[in-house]
Amino acid sequence: MLCESDFQNPAGTRQALDRIRDLAAGTGPIRIMEVCGTHTMAIARCGLKSLLPPEVRLISGPGCPVCVTPAGVIDGILRLTEDPSVTIASYGDLLRVPGSRRGDCLLRRKAAGASVESVYSAMDALALAQQRPDRQVVFLGVGFETTAPGTAACIQEACSRRVSNFSVLSLLKQTEPALRALIAAPDFGVDAFLCPGHVAAITGSQAFRFLPDAFGLPAVVSGFEAGDLVFSILELMRMLAYKKPDLVNEYRRLVKPEGNPAARQMIRQVFAPCASQWRGLGEIPEGGLAIRGEYAHLDAALRFDFQPEDAGEIPGCRCSDVIRGVLDPQDCPLFQTVCTPADPVGPCMVSGEGSCAAASRFRQLS
Amino acid sequence: MEEVITLDYGSGGEKTSELIHSILLPLFDNPALAPLGDGAILSGQEQLAFSTDSFVVTPWRFPGGDIGKLAVCGTVNDLCMTGAVPRYLSFSLILEEGFPVNALREIAASAAAQARQDGVRIVTGDTKVVERGKGDGIYINTAGIGFLRASGLGQDAIKKGDAILLSGCAGCHGAAVLMARAGLADAGGPVSDCGSLLEVSQAALSAGAIRIMRDPTRGGVATVLAEFAEGTPLTMELWEAAVPVDPAVAASCGLLGLDPLYSACEGRMVAIAAPEDAEAVLAAMRQAPGGEQAAIVGEVTDRYPGSAVLNTALGGRRLLPRLTGAQLPRIC
Numbered sequence: 001m002l003c004e005s006d007f008q009n010p011a012g013t014r015q016a017l018d019r020i021r022d023l024a025a026g027t028g029p030i031r032i033m034e035v036c037g038t039h040t041m042a043i044a045r046c047g048l049k050s051l052l053p054p055e056v057r058l059i060s061g062p063g064c065p066v067c068v069t070p071a072g073v074i075d076g077i078l079r080l081t082e083d084p085s086v087t088i089a090s091y092g093d094l095l096r097v098p099g100s101r102r103g104d105c106l107l108r109r110k111a112a113g114a115s116v117e118s119v120y121s122a123m124d125a126l127a128l129a130q131q132r133p134d135r136q137v138v139f140l141g142v143g144f145e146t147t148a149p150g151t152a153a154c155i156q157e158a159c160s161r162r163v164s165n166f167s168v169l170s171l172l173k174q175t176e177p178a179l180r181a182l183i184a185a186p187d188f189g190v191d192a193f194l195c196p197g198h199v200a201a202i203t204g205s206q207a208f209r210f211l212p213d214a215f216g217l218p219a220v221v222s223g224f225e226a227g228d229l230v231f232s233i234l235e236l237m238r239m240l241a242y243k244k245p246d247l248v249n250e251y252r253r254l255v256k257p258e259g260n261p262a263a264r265q266m267i268r269q270v271f272a273p274c275a276s277q278w279r280g281l282g283e284i285p286e287g288g289l290a291i292r293g294e295y296a297h298l299d300a301a302l303r304f305d306f307q308p309e310d311a312g313e314i315p316g317c318r319c320s321d322v323i324r325g326v327l328d329p330q331d332c333p334l335f336q337t338v339c340t341p342a343d344p345v346g347p348c349m350v351s352g353e354g355s356c357a358a359a360s361r362f363r364q365l366s
Numbered sequence: 367m368e369e370v371i372t373l374d375y376g377s378g379g380e381k382t383s384e385l386i387h388s389i390l391l392p393l394f395d396n397p398a399l400a401p402l403g404d405g406a407i408l409s410g411q412e413q414l415a416f417s418t419d420s421f422v423v424t425p426w427r428f429p430g431g432d433i434g435k436l437a438v439c440g441t442v443n444d445l446c447m448t449g450a451v452p453r454y455l456s457f458s459l460i461l462e463e464g465f466p467v468n469a470l471r472e473i474a475a476s477a478a479a480q481a482r483q484d485g486v487r488i489v490t491g492d493t494k495v496v497e498r499g500k501g502d503g504i505y506i507n508t509a510g511i512g513f514l515r516a517s518g519l520g521q522d523a524i525k526k527g528d529a530i531l532l533s534g535c536a537g538c539h540g541a542a543v544l545m546a547r548a549g550l551a552d553a554g555g556p557v558s559d560c561g562s563l564l565e566v567s568q569a570a571l572s573a574g575a576i577r578i579m580r581d582p583t584r585g586g587v588a589t590v591l592a593e594f595a596e597g598t599p600l601t602m603e604l605w606e607a608a609v610p611v612d613p614a615v616a617a618s619c620g621l622l623g624l625d626p627l628y629s630a631c632e633g634r635m636v637a638i639a640a641p642e643d644a645e646a647v648l649a650a651m652r653q654a655p656g657g658e659q660a661a662i663v664g665e666v667t668d669r670y671p672g673s674a675v676l677n678t679a680l681g682g683r684r685l686l687p688r689l690t691g692a693q694l695p696r697i698c
Contacts, residue, residue, distance in 0.1 A: 120622075341687075365683045
């Protein structure tokens with residue numbers, strides 16, 4: 001198996017951290033946003049924030065796919081579990097995410113008797129459908145460009161195998177339109193982006209070229225080990241210090257400039273860009289992916305006439321501000337008072353990749 | 367046709383007796399069990415340790431062990447952690463209608479072999495059968511009695527400056543089971559550490575002053591340390607770079623989105639030892655079977671009272687809270 005241990009604490013990390021400190025003395029306060037939940041967790045896990053100078057703040061953006069799924073959509077899914085013919089197959093992350101009613105989530109519904117299964121991939125859900133011909137298996141296709149190709153491949157496979165009791169609810173999101181919406185918001189205040197390595201493996205690093213070219217924002221495509229993160233931040237600090245915004249691919253061992261064209265073609269064959277609701281960001285044109293007409297018979301939204309409910313947020317929950325990076329988890333009035341990992345209120349505390357979960361599970365110490 | 371468990375096996379009648387006499391008795395054979403009374407009559411008048419645990423693992427066979435071995439080790443290890451030498455076990459089965467009899471035979475043989483190795487006798491037990499769909503193949507409950515050999519172990523005994531020891535690699539069992547469950551178990555993948563702590567715990571106790579021992583099962587090493595610190599003025603400081611983690615476990619945890627420090631062990635112990643005895647305890651643990659990879663992985667301080675803390679390999683420092691909820695597979 002491939003181990004990433006070589007990148008966990010490579011030689012020179014300490015010097016790189018010193019250099020970041022030197023550069024920060026010149027730049028003054030800097031806000032760097034990561035837009036990938038796996039980055040959020042990796043940063044918290046290795047204790048990076050406790051090593052950075054106070055001028056350099058890392059903030060989490062809309063990078064957790066389950067956190068950006070609106071409460072009303074979750075409510076719709078929870079209602080779908082009430083159909084006695086339906087088995088929901090979902091990635092584990094989504095099981096605890098509440099809709100608009102506190103504590104109501106798929107895991108709670110499962111305990112109360114609803115048919116809900118946790119799967120690792122769309123293909124596992126398809127296999128489940130074939131093992132259980134008496135059930136209508138609905139796979140919750142959540143994620144960004146990372147999970148879209150696998151979901152597309154599964155839909156094509158289900159089509160060729162003519163599986164009639166399987167369908168996919170596409171909750172897939174596209175990264176670039178969301179970043180553009182974030183930047184266009186009046187309260188946007190980010191100086192540089194740490195770009196998601198897994199997404200870039202599919203889209204190519206060039207997909208983030210618009211950040212420096214159109215907006216003058218430095219961008220580094222980063223891997224997920226501590227060493228990757230330190231050297232990526234150093235690269236961003238250099239660009240900021242010398243005022244030369246550019247795109248750098250730090251994760252070259254996995255990410256090519258052109259990405260994975262075969263995977264992108266598969267996405268295009270099965271999905272078409274569509275307007276999509278994001279928690280915190282509202283409706284984003286081309287922010288989502290909808291199943292194309294030729295696969296309509298596998299679209300759970302059509303099969304079950306799925307309608308997101310017209311629901312607001314849980315009262316007091318400020319996850320939508322946290323998702324946009326305008327509110328630090330620690331500054332939310334509910335953080336660690338009413339909202340804790342053991343008794344979470346909003347999705348950012350629930351999800352394994354949520355920024356509030358990262359902030360409370362891996363609280364940095366000085 | 368494959369012989370399977372039917373509801374008759376739980377009737378309490380002939381089939382139940384057949385199950386006991388043809389499978390269980392020959393394997394667990396000993397004088398205390400032989401009369402098959404309502405309970406076993408045991409000798410002993412020392413201070414006793416008493417513990418129980420239930421086992422529901424799926425799949426029942428996993429790389430490195432099976433539910434039978436696990437059911438014996440689980441209770442044996444709980445007794446060992448109190449400072450006792452385990453002596454007697456109960457062994458109760460809840461079987462689902464349709465469970466293959468050969469699988470039961472394999473599981474019982476594995477439990478018997480482990481019990482023999484640890485010098486414990488299975489002296490009483492029970493068998494129930496539930497309808498198909500009402501159970502998950504096989505559940506086992508064991509309870510055990512041990513004779514106390516060490517006293518004064520406990521959270522109150524932990525002092526500032528003490529050393530934190532771990533008897534082997536972290537997180538192997540959790541990673542092995544989850545990989546098997548995901549259909550990803552193969553050669554070179556993680557292997558469960560399912561095993562007895564009898565020798566390694568006795569070795570530690572005889573080598574120096576031990577404050578407390580615990581086997582980090584569910585919740586893993588991190589949760590045990592968080593519990594040790596809770597409600598005390600002390601800090602359990604763990605050094606990430608010193609914690610032995612098998613490369614296959616690290617890779618699997620990366621793949622599944624799990625943290626080895628929160629992944630269950632079933633044959634490891636965390637021990638806190640007096641600083642002056644730490645090296646001797648470490649050497650003794652390494653001599654014992656299952657303790658070859660033991661390491662000193664941290665120390666007790668008072669920098670963050672009531673908390674466990676991780677000093678990361680990168681040089682950062684963060685809180686190490688107890689596990690909340692089950693570790694669920696994640697997306698990317």
